[in-house]
Amino acid sequence: MSRDASITLTWADGDFKFRLGWGELEELQEKTDAGPQVVLQRLYAGTWRVEDISNTIRLALIGGGMSPEEAVKKVRFYVEQRPPAxxxxxxxxxxSAGLIGAPDEKLGELEAPSRKRGKSSSRTAKSDLAPSTGLVQR
Incomplete structure (x- = not known):
């Protein structure tokens, strides 16, 4: 994740940059008839609607730089033809990345200060995992 709320994940047939900027969040709100935080809560709680899933991924691919046409193709093939869950x-x-963002630091930068002080650190930065999913970002 980065300060611009983008996240790169291995998904479908490769590594893709996803980003939900203000415009994509507005469109998500229109398409799902719910605010982005409501959609996030539905996804976490398991009370999602299928359009919550497909629209979130499609709009995040577009926000990450993919053409709308290619994003629709990817979502139709890798989301809508698979089990929704x-x-x-x-x-x-x-x-989560679009709404919450992430700190500027990378894992290596977080560990560097403790090594300089002679301490070993086995901390894992939460920003290196997608929230509650176990997905490793690239």
Whole structure:
């Protein structure tokens, strides 16, 4: 994740950049007839609607730089033709990144100061995992 709320994840047939900026969040709100935080809560609680999943992923691919046409193709093939629950972790990760963002630091930068002081650190930065999904970001 980065300060611009983008996240790169291995999904479908490769590594993709996902980003939900203000415009994509507005469209998500229109398409799902719910605020982005409501959609996020539905995804976490398991009370999601299928359009919550497909629209979140499609709009995040577009926000990440993919053409709308290619994003629709990817979602139709890798989301809409698969069991819906299979795509929930991706939707959760990208929507969480869009709403919450992430710190500027990378894992290596977080550990460097403690090594300089002579301490060993086995901390794992939470920003290296997609929220509650176990998906490792690239």
């Amino acid at each position: 299979e795509s929930v972790p991706i939707a959760l990760a990208v929507l």
